[in-house]
Amino acid sequence: MNIKTAYYVMTSSRSFCIQIVFTLNAIYYVSQAGLNPLQLVLLGTIMELAILFFEIPTGLVADIFGRKKSLIIGTFIIGSAHLLEGSIPSFWAIAMGAALWGIGWTFISGAETAWIADELENKELDITLLKGAKFSSLGSFLGIIMSVLIAIVFTVQMAILLAGGFLILIAIISLKVIPETKFISIVSEDSSSIQQMNGALKDSLSLIKGNKILISLAAITLFTGFASEGFDRLWGPHFIEGFEMNEEHAIYWFGAFYAVAFLLNIGLLKIIETYVKEHFATILVLLNSLLVITMVYFAITELFLIAAILYWVIASLRAVNYPLISVMTNKQLHSQGRATTLSLYGQLDAFGQVTGGPLVGIIALYTSVQGGIITSALLIIPTLYFLWKLRKIA
Numbered sequence: 210m211n212i213k214t215a216y217y218v219m220t221s222s223r224s225f226c227i228q229i230v231f232t233l234n235a236i237y238y239v240s241q242a243g244l245n246p247l248q249l250v251l252l253g254t255i256m257e258l259a260i261l262f263f264e265i266p267t268g269l270v271a272d273i274f275g276r277k278k279s280l281i282i283g284t285f286i287i288g289s290a291h292l293l294e295g296s297i298p299s300f301w302a303i304a305m306g307a308a309l310w311g312i313g314w315t316f317i318s319g320a321e322t323a324w325i326a327d328e329l330e331n332k333e334l335d336i337t338l339l340k341g342a343k344f345s346s347l348g349s350f351l352g353i354i355m356s357v358l359i360a361i362v363f364t365v366q367m368a369i370l371l372a373g374g375f376l377i378l379i380a381i382i383s384l385k386v387i388p389e390t391k392f393i394s395i396v397s398e399d400s401s402s403i404q405q406m407n408g409a410l411k412d413s414l415s416l417i418k419g420n421k422i423l424i425s426l427a428a429i430t431l432f433t434g435f436a437s438e439g440f441d442r443l444w445g446p447h448f449i450e451g452f453e454m455n456e457e458h459a460i461y462w463f464g465a466f467y468a469v470a471f472l473l474n475i476g477l478l479k480i481i482e483t484y485v486k487e488h489f490a491t492i493l494v495l496l497n498s499l500l501v502i503t504m505v506y507f508a509i510t511e512l513f514l515i516a517a518i519l520y521w522v523i524a525s526l527r528a529v530n531y532p533l534i535s536v537m538t539n540k541q542l543h544s545q546g547r548a549t550t551l552s553l554y555g556q557l558d559a560f561g562q563v564t565g566g567p568l569v570g571i572i573a574l575y576t577s578v579q580g581g582i583i584t585s586a587l588l589i590i591p592t593l594y595f596l597w598k599l600r601k602i603a
């Protein structure tokens with residue numbers, strides 16, 4: 210299979226399955242498992258703690274044993290996590306699933322971008338990553354439709370279980386169809402595995418410390434993590450509880466929320482791919498400034514239709530951040546040790562979410578869900594400073 214085709218198929222099929230779960234899990238958590246706002250945010254905290262502890266070790270696995278193996282292991286673990294959370298609608302079972310999901314994602318996060326960058330030898334990487342993001346959004350869009358159909362015909366719980374099973378099947382098929390031809394292990398015969406891991410980690414830290422762009426991107430990653438977890442966990446309850454949606458209506462509306470959002474994502478990414486060839490930092494300053502304002506208005510509006518429109522704007526703006534930041538970061542990295550360095554950024558994001566998530570959750574519990582969302586919006590503001598600094602050097 211062609212390298213780019215394999216990348217697009219892998220990312221889109223995985224997004225398809227994961228989105229089946231993500232479309233419905235807020236309904237499952239609130240309506241069937243009966244979780245409160247703090248428990249909802251704690252799920253994200255547990256997931257991000259797993260990412261925090263496993264990001265570097267799994268990045269080293271990808272750099273030593275191969276990116277393909279890491280991707281397959283991660284996909285299998287995520288599938289298992291969804292099977293667990295879908296089997297038992299209780300906080301602790303869902304929390305264990307969240308921890309497994311976080312571990313699985315660490316096997317994928319740095320390895321996937323490192324894999325495609327190596328296979329392409331950094332040629333047309335920006336175009337490929339942006340196009341990959343579009344295919345991923347398309348897969349997610351189809352996953353939304355499938356999730357609604359399964360939930361209507363069967364149940365929300367059944368949709369989550371089927372998605373987990375599909376992910377495990379994708380992992381098994383990937384063993385045969387995913388190519389890996391340009392991987393060079395960091396293993397050396399002159400040193401032990403522990404020494405090699407320590408060496409790779411030190412090299413990655415040195416690279417970041419010696420590069421102003423990478424330092425700023427590290428700060429942006431950290432503050433983005435502070436801001437993201439609260440909104441991810443609270444926007445669903447904001448609709449369900451704030452606008453008194455029952456489960457049947459929630460299934461249809463959540464399908465619509467995600468479907469329209471991903472169509473907008475594809476359109477916005479296409480515009481950026483076509484017309485924005487440079488000055489990514491300037492674009493991100495503008496988009497994230499708009500994001501802060503939109504999130505605040507989303508929290509305070511009492512009109513359902515306005516809230517829905519604002520959610521679609523927020524989802525589209527957030528979706529642009531990752532591919533643009535990813536392009537800016539990968540242009541500064543070398544092939545060997547790339548996955549380890551990317552894992553450091555994943556760890557920073559996880560640390561931000563572990564720190565910011567409980568803060569937002571406590572505020573939401575003792576004030577309101579709206580208060581938690583406003584807090585998340587305010588936590589984005591520091592990223593604007595670092596993006597502004599990057600305008601002339603990235």
